[in-house]
Amino acid sequence: MRTFLPLVVALIASAAAAQHYQPVRHTLPAPVFAGSETETQVQADMGITVERDRPARWRLAEHRRLERTLAAVRPQRAGTVDAFVIVAALDSDPVFGREAREAARVLARRYRADGHVILLAGGDGTRDSELPTGSPGNLDLALARVAEVMDPAEDVLILYTTSHGAPFGLYYNDGDQGYGAVSPNRLWSQLSMLGIRNRLILLSACYSGVFVPLLSSDTTAIVTAAAADRPSFGCQADNDWTFFGDALINTALRKPQPLAAAVTQARNLIASWEKGAALDASSPQVVVGAGAQRWLAVLERDLPAALPPVGRPAIALLRAK
Numbered sequence: 001m002r003t004f005l006p007l008v009v010a011l012i013a014s015a016a017a018a019q020h021y022q023p024v025r026h027t028l029p030a031p032v033f034a035g036s037e038t039e040t041q042v043q044a045d046m047g048i049t050v051e052r053d054r055p056a057r058w059r060l061a062e063h064r065r066l067e068r069t070l071a072a073v074r075p076q077r078a079g080t081v082d083a084f085v086i087v088a089a090l091d092s093d094p095v096f097g098r099e100a101r102e103a104a105r106v107l108a109r110r111y112r113a114d115g116h117v118i119l120l121a122g123g124d125g126t127r128d129s130e131l132p133t134g135s136p137g138n139l140d141l142a143l144a145r146v147a148e149v150m151d152p153a154e155d156v157l158i159l160y161t162t163s164h165g166a167p168f169g170l171y172y173n174d175g176d177q178g179y180g181a182v183s184p185n186r187l188w189s190q191l192s193m194l195g196i197r198n199r200l201i202l203l204s205a206c207y208s209g210v211f212v213p214l215l216s217s218d219t220t221a222i223v224t225a226a227a228a229d230r231p232s233f234g235c236q237a238d239n240d241w242t243f244f245g246d247a248l249i250n251t252a253l254r255k256p257q258p259l260a261a262a263v264t265q266a267r268n269l270i271a272s273w274e275k276g277a278a279l280d281a282s283s284p285q286v287v288v289g290a291g292a293q294r295w296l297a298v299l300e301r302d303l304p305a306a307l308p309p310v311g312r313p314a315i316a317l318l319r320a321k
Contacts, residue, residue, distance in 0.1 A: 023125045023237070024092040024175035032179050037168075044168040044183035047136040047190075052177050066132040070141065074115040075149040081298045082155045083111035084146045086118045088134035090163035090182070092174045093237040094125030099162045099204070099245040100134070102310060106249050107158055109307075111299050118142045122174060125237075134163070136172055136180045140190055147194035156198040156295050157191075162245060164235060165205030165226075184214040191215075198295050200259070204244040206231040209285045219291035223248065223263055227283040233274065233314075240311030243270050244284065250310065256303035259296055260288065273315045 032050050033040045051059075076082040085107045089100035100121040108117045120134040120142060132138050139161075146157055161182075164171045169183035191199065201222040203211055209228035216222060225232035225244035234242035241250055247269040252262035263286050274281055288296070 021125075021127055023094045023123055026092075026173060026175065028176040030173070030179045033181070040181075041168050041183065044181035045185045047140065047180070047182055047186040049136045049172065049178070049180035051135075052179070054177055062132060065130070066138055066141065069118055069120075069132055070145040072115075073118060073145055073149055076116075076151050076155050078151070080154070081295055082116060082150065083107075083113040083158050083299055084116045084118075084150050084155060085111065085113045085158045085160070086139070086142045086146060087120070087160045088139050088142070088162075089121035090134040090136075090139075090161055090170055090172045092122035092133075092178075093164075093235070094123060095235055095237055095239040095242065096134075096162045097121045097124045097129065098240050098311065099242060099249070100160075103160050103162070103245060103249045106253055107160060109304055110253055111156075111158060113158070116146075118145065133174050133178060134161070134172065135174065135178055136182050136186070139182065143190055143194055143196065147196055150196070152195045152197055154198075154295075156200060156299060157196050158200045158202075160202045160204070160249070162204040162242060165203075165207045165232075167207050167210060167228075169210060170203070170205055170208070184211045187211065188214045198292070200292070200296075202248065204232070204242050206235075208232070209283070212285050212287055216287045216289065217291075218289040219295070221259060221288040221292040221296065222286070223259075224285045225282060227285055230280065230282050232282040232284075233277075233279055236317055239314055239317055241314040243273055243282070243314045246309070246311075246314035247273075254309065255306045258300050277315065277318045 087100045087104040089096035104117055104119045119131055120138050121131050123129040161170060169181055172180035197219045199220050201215055204225045206226055207228060208224035208226050212222055232244055247266035252265040267284050
């Protein structure tokens with residue numbers, strides 16, 4: 001009995017710590033984006049990142065987390081269309097951390113990307129994150145690592161981001177310490193310089209349709225949670241999913257159906273949820289290039305069997321009101 005006592009005490013302490021854990025919150029104003037819309041757009045185009053009052057030990061730990069994550073990505077297999085999955089939660093609200101973790105699992109399984117996954121995310125609401133943050137700088141390095149080990153002539157990048165958005169692009173906010181942005185111009189320039197041409201880009205954020213004009217190409221498939229001038233929904237911190245994540249990742253992409261059919265199902269689901277909650281339509285956008293159809297056809301052969309959704313439905317909190 002005495003042998004098990006330390007284990008029991010440790011389990012009780014762990015449960016108590018989890019019960020009293022407080023997720024990271026946003027309480028201070030951002031030290032950036034205080035200027036005009038033009039100045040804000042310039043900062044977003046630069047992929048600006050501000051880390052406020054980060055202690056040196058945190059920076060070192062973050063460096064090691066990222067180093068381990070990038071080193072674990074295996075090189076591509078010659079003659080095979082390999083999918084490389086990057087999932088980034090650019091905001092520390094737990095809904096994005098939960099969504100990112102499950103999205104990485106779903107996309108890795110669907111596209112057989114074991115060993116080719118990079119996950120960047122804050123905590124899931126129960127404990128501090130063991131993962132590197134989804135900062136603009138870490139996203140840049142994740143893209144560079146994929147470019148280093150993929151064959152751009154045959155392999156595919158699958159990028160999923162989840163966060164708050166703005167007319168200038170995607171917003172990075174990690175508690176009261178991390179701030180920044182990724183604009184369409186920034187993401188396009190990084191992908192172009194790295195030579196990543198075959199890409200499936202899935203963006204869960206308000207106003208994410210701003211990425212469509214610049215990121216669209218013959219070999220790109222892009223799906224966004226909203227039109228360029230519309231918000232999307234479900235990003236309350238207590239949610240398990242955003243509307244877009246729940247409809248596309250948690251429901252449609254768990255089924256062995258082509259991307260086009262999955263997007264149609266997801267858009268119909270989102271429209272029904274928005275109508276039922278008397279919300280303005282977010283109008284998710286989708287553009288699939290002709291060249292992207294060819295690599296999608298290869299990746300979507302023999303898709304795995306369907307699995308049921310997990311977590312609370314994104315609409316649950318609204319229905320509870």
